[in-house]
Structure formats: C-alpha cells, structure tokens
Amino acid sequence: MTASKGEPAGGEAAADDTRPDTRTGGGGEDVPVDTVAAVVGQWRAVHPGLDTGPMEIIGRINRCAALLQQAEDAPLRRAGLSRAEFDLLGALRRTGRELTPSELARETFSSGAAVTKRLKQLTERALVDRRGDDRDRRVAHVRLTDAGRDLVDAVLPDQLAYERAVLSGVDQGAQDGLAGLLGELLVRLEGRPGAVRF
Amino acid sequence: MTASKGEPAGGEAAADDTRPDTRTGGGGEDVPVDTVAAVVGQWRAVHPGLDTGPMEIIGRINRCAALLQQAEDAPLRRAGLSRAEFDLLGALRRTGRELTPSELARETFSSGAAVTKRLKQLTERALVDRRGDDRDRRVAHVRLTDAGRDLVDAVLPDQLAYERAVLSGVDQGAQDGLAGLLGELLVRLEGRPGAVRF
DNA sequence: AGCAGGTGTTTTACTCGTAAATATTTTGCC
DNA sequence: GGCAAAATATTTACGAGTAAAACACCTGCT
Structure with missing residues (x-):
C-alpha cells in the first residue's frame, strides 16, 4: 500500500x-x-x-x-527514500533517458498530482533535474542528477539482496513456478489479448 | 493504501x-x-x-x-464501503463474536488509531455497536448490528463473484498451483517455523 | 493503602495520495 | 486567423493512515 x-x-x-x-x-x-x-x-x-x-x-x-x-521498505528508508520516490527515480534510471511528468506517472502507476509533488521534493534534494521542452512549452523533461543516479545504483543491489533473502526459504523450483504463474495471471489482469498466434 | x-x-x-x-x-x-x-x-x-x-x-x-x-474496490464502492471498512466488518462477521479494538487491529493488520477512526464512522452509520467491558473499563467490545451483518452478507457474494470473474481467464490447474505456492511463500513470510514433523 | 509500571484506547500532528478545479499551451477545424 | 477542444502540469481541498503522546484504567508490589 x-x-x-x-x-x-x-x-x-x-x-x-x-x-x-x-x-x-x-x-x-x-x-x-x-x-x-x-x-x-x-x-x-x-x-x-x-x-x-x-x-x-x-x-x-x-x-x-x-x-x-x-x-x-527497510533498505529504502535507510537511504532516506520512500518506495514511491524510489519508483520514480528507478523509472528514470532504467529507461536511461529523460521522462516527462506524464510519462513518469504512467511508469509508476500513479496520478499526475502525486508525481508533481514528488518531483518537487526530489528536485529540492537535487536528485532530479528539470528543463522545459522548447517545442511544447507545456511539457517538462525530468532527468536524474549524478547524485540521483548514484543513489539508485547504490540502493538497488541492497534492495535485490534483501529480496533474495526474503525468498531464500522457498526452493528454486517453487520460485520459478511462482514467477511463471504470476506472469500468466498478470498478463490476464493487464487486459492483454492472449498470445498472438499465427 | x-x-x-x-x-x-x-x-x-x-x-x-x-x-x-x-x-x-x-x-x-x-x-x-x-x-x-x-x-x-x-x-x-x-x-x-x-x-x-x-x-x-x-x-x-x-x-x-x-x-x-x-x-x-468496485463492488465495495457500490455498497458504500472502503476496503478497510469491509475488512473490519468482515473480521466481525467471520469470527462470529464481539471483538475489542485491539483484536480488530490484529485481525485487519492495521494500527489501533486507524481502527478507532473507522469504528467511529461505522458506529455513526449504525453498522457496528459498542459496549464497555464491566470487568475492565479500558476495553470496549464491538459487534455488528443487524444492518452491518446484512450488509456484509450482501456484499460478500458479489465480491467473490467479482473475484471469480477476474480469475476466469486462468485455468484451474494454474489457479491451484498459484494458491499452493503462494501459501508456501506466505508461511515463510509470516515467520512460522517450517512444517512440524515428528 | 499507595504508587510504579503496564495495557487498551483515543487524540494530536503530520504525511501523502487523490479528485477536481485551474492555468497554460497546443491542435484541429471552420 | 480564430476559436473550441484536447493535452500537460500544477494547485487546492480533503480524506485516511501513521507514529507518538496522552489518557484512562488495571495489576502487582511493598
């Protein structure tokens, strides 16, 4: 939640x-x-x-x-980030390019208003940077600062190690089974047509 | 959330x-x-x-x-309930007895303060009822009113039908597999010792 | 009895997200 | 060109949850 x-x-x-x-x-x-x-x-x-x-x-x-x-949330808090903030920074990091606020909203499944607020805080903390588009003056382009990029790169391995630890009690076969079945369910939930056959 | x-x-x-x-x-x-x-x-x-x-x-x-x-959330909203409210009412319904606010907090995995607030609203809407314990005047006992019970009983089948519809694209074997694997993972996450063998 | 410490519940102050309204700019259409 | 409609981003008002403090009461010790 x-x-x-x-x-x-x-x-x-x-x-x-x-x-x-x-x-x-x-x-x-x-x-x-x-x-x-x-x-x-x-x-x-x-x-x-x-x-x-x-x-x-x-x-x-x-x-x-x-x-x-x-x-x-534990490893994130240690880095002074909420999950929502990490999601936003992570979206910028993994796409490897600038994103507009609307794109960020889509990527992080949150509302535009929420993105606006988070961007304000992250900008104050100098983790992201913004510049206006010169073709379309409505849109802004947001990118990670070096500090922001370094923070994500520092936190992500911790995060993954933590996740691995949490899953360590479940054997590999079960993990693979879960990933597969959840993927199948997710494809349905995301409203995609079934596999395209031809 | x-x-x-x-x-x-x-x-x-x-x-x-x-x-x-x-x-x-x-x-x-x-x-x-x-x-x-x-x-x-x-x-x-x-x-x-x-x-x-x-x-x-x-x-x-x-x-x-x-x-x-x-x-x-859709079928719940139709009944004028948030998920958190339904969780609280549902806990009372399925245990079939009165619960104290602390018990409700445990049952619904929420904080005591959140329960206090929800109880206030649900009491105003006459879906739950409270009485004080006479042994220990700190504790309250909360129970469903008839209206509350009827509401839960009316909503639950809708809720389940909705869930069934959402899962309908996934075949039965996959559903059973998911339930089993998720149960296994959940047992680990909930910090239980493994199966007790003897 | 009287008080120290613990437990159950509520209150307070605050954070964060949302929906709806607003501002600004662009696009399409006549 | 000029105006209606759409798109982008932000602002506003508010609802709901949390953590920590406060409150009320009980329990046990001396």
Missing part, C-alpha cells in the same frame, strides 16, 4: 489464535497453515455454501504483497 | 511502449510479456551484472495486488 504503509490486507485477514496454526494432514503429520487459510476457514464455517476459491489466491497475493512491501 | 488507493506499484513498474509487448519464442510464435517482465528487461539492459530473479516474483506480486485491489 501506499506504499510506505504497513498494512493493506485483503478482504480477508488474520487468524484468531496466536500460535502457529497447523492442520493435521492425511498422514498424521502437521502441515503449517497460513493466515489466509485460517481466515478462509472462518468464512466457510459461517457461510458453508460459499465458493471461497478466489480468496485462496487473491487473499494470499494481497497478504504477500503487504508483507513484502513492509520488508522492502 | 488505504487499501482504496489505486496504485502501489512495486519497485519496478510499467513498460515503455504502449502496444501489447511480445517476445518471439523459440518456435517463432509470439509470447505475451507482462509489464514486470518488460521492466526487468530494462534493468538488465542498464545493469547487466544484476541478478534480477527476485523482481520477477516480488514485482509481479505487487503489481497483481495493485490491479486486483483496484478491481475489487
């Missing part, structure tokens, strides 16, 4: 008791149950007829996103 | 061009590429040495979460 918030939960939230939830599997061994599974269980107890399938996916995506974002 | 924000993107964001991104696969057919893949590609072009593996998962989770939350 925002993004420096520590909280957006899905329509479904935490389990009731505070001890590690487990469910006894078919073979008698204890299988750990995540909070979403516990919540879904509560719903099914209250509304036995409900098809709770979608919750198992969407609830988990939302919960994972909330936890991951919270974790990721 | 409140949760009702339409935007938190990951540390990685949108692709540059506006047409459906495709990448030519081994057999000559076009494979659709999601925005996260495009962003990761940009990073790798700028920083060839970087291990961008974690982005492929975390970036996609964040992006999926943002899109899903935006989509889900």
